[in-house]
Amino acid sequence: MINFDKNSLELLVKKASDSSIEASQLSTNKKNSVLNKMAYMLEAGSENILLANSKDLEFGKINKLSDSMLDRLKLTKERIVGMAKAVREVANLPDPVGEITKTDRRPNGIEVSKMRIPLGVILMIYEARPNVTSDAAALCLKAGNTAILRGGKEAFHSNTAIAKVLQNALLEEGINPNIITLIPTTERKAMNELLLMDKYINLVIPRGGEGLIRFVNENSRIPVIMHYKGVCHIYIDKDANLEMAKQLTCEGKLSRPGVCNALETMVIHKDIAEKFLNDTGKVLLKENVEIRGCEKTNQILSESVAATEEDYYEEFLTKIIASKVVDSYEEGIKHIQKYNSNHTEIIITDNLQTARNFQREINSSVVAVNASSRFSDGGELGLGAEIGISTSKLHAYGPMGIESLTTEKFIITGDGQLRHDERY
DSSP states (O other): OOOOOHHHHHHHHHHHHHTHHHHHHOOHHHHHHHHHHHHHHHHHTHHHHHHHHHHHHHHHHHTTOOHHHHHHHOOOHHHHHHHHHHHHHHHHSOOOTTOEEEEEEOTTSOEEEEEEEEOOEEEEEEOSOTHHHHHHHHHHHHTTOEEEEEOOGGGHHHHHHHHHHHHHHHHHTTOOGGGEEEOSOOOHHHHHHHTTOTTTOOEEEEESOHHHHHHHHHHOSSOBOOBOOOOEEEEEOTTOOHHHHHHHHHHHHHSOTTSTTSEEEEEEEHHHHHHHIIIIIHHHHHTTOEEEEOHHHHHHOTTSEEOOTGGGGOOOOSSEEEEEEESSHHHHHHHHHHHOOSSEEEEEOSOHHHHHHHHHHOOSSEEEESSOGGGOSTTTTTSSSOSEEEOOOSSOOEEEOSGGGEEEEEEEEOSSOOSSSSOO
16 A cells, blocks of 8 residues: 555556546446456456455454454455456346447438447445455446546455456456556545545546545535445235245345345334234344334334444344334334435245335335345345445436446437528
């Protein structure tokens, strides 16, 4: 890690910005070729990446990172294979750049179309998830953008090793390596400077804890797409299949408690609350999940603890789940609308009309019926990798793939039409 130097940082960012013209003009075949090479080189370089990751894990343990944070940070050969697979999936996706999305012929004969174009230079700020380095780089490249990557100190060695592999793949394909630029310092004041560089950077995407998201949003001169916290709810309707509800609740909380699409709150209709909590609740307790419940929850489960108002806003990212028993579907909706973070909400019900009402009335970025919250993921939704899950409703909403990293311009074709009948 190098010490922060404002002039050298600006020079690095300028070089990245200058490369964006080349990035925008790469052919689909060239982009796919380099992406497939990146995937191959990630797998071939796994030993060096794992060695770098071991340094980060040691640092994390010394600094007493939480188990969920260490899980996000940890790489294995299988996870590196997964990273490479995600890059290949991005290569196999249709190229959005140059796509004509709409065409209309006006009464005067001019043809008006809209064409997808790259956003330009994207600054990705993220914390302890080294796979974001390859995911973000691949997505930005396929969408014709330059990626500037600023990872957290927890994953510095891992990110550096991964970025080196990606840049070497660019070099071997004869492409400017500055198209993927890793900021070689994690000092906070360097991030402060980056957020003021609207001359070079077109968009910022922060991905991490609530504190990071708020800091970026409050200090950036550049437009920000927020990947805010994931306070994900599961609503167990009175018409739910309770065995299905148990399976989906347990997977949503237990499979990877430290990720943003893990469940954080159960909302349970009173008619099935006793049966559901005596079954599913006790399974969660046996798995050492702390249940923070409302008064009705605690009357059914003596092992649960009283929830506070703040608990219903909380993204726990560990083996804790909040519980709220409601008297009606309408009360359940109100609870979710009050406490959610616009990430992912689930309903378990066999009533088709209730399911459709839920999907219409809840405006989170992903709303699912009888399916796991863990499907709220770019790869699972057919986007290849994802650069984040936007909880902002402007430009992009929900898991962001390559199409979300483009914008549209108007293309006009005529044969000499003037706006006015008379010439000037």
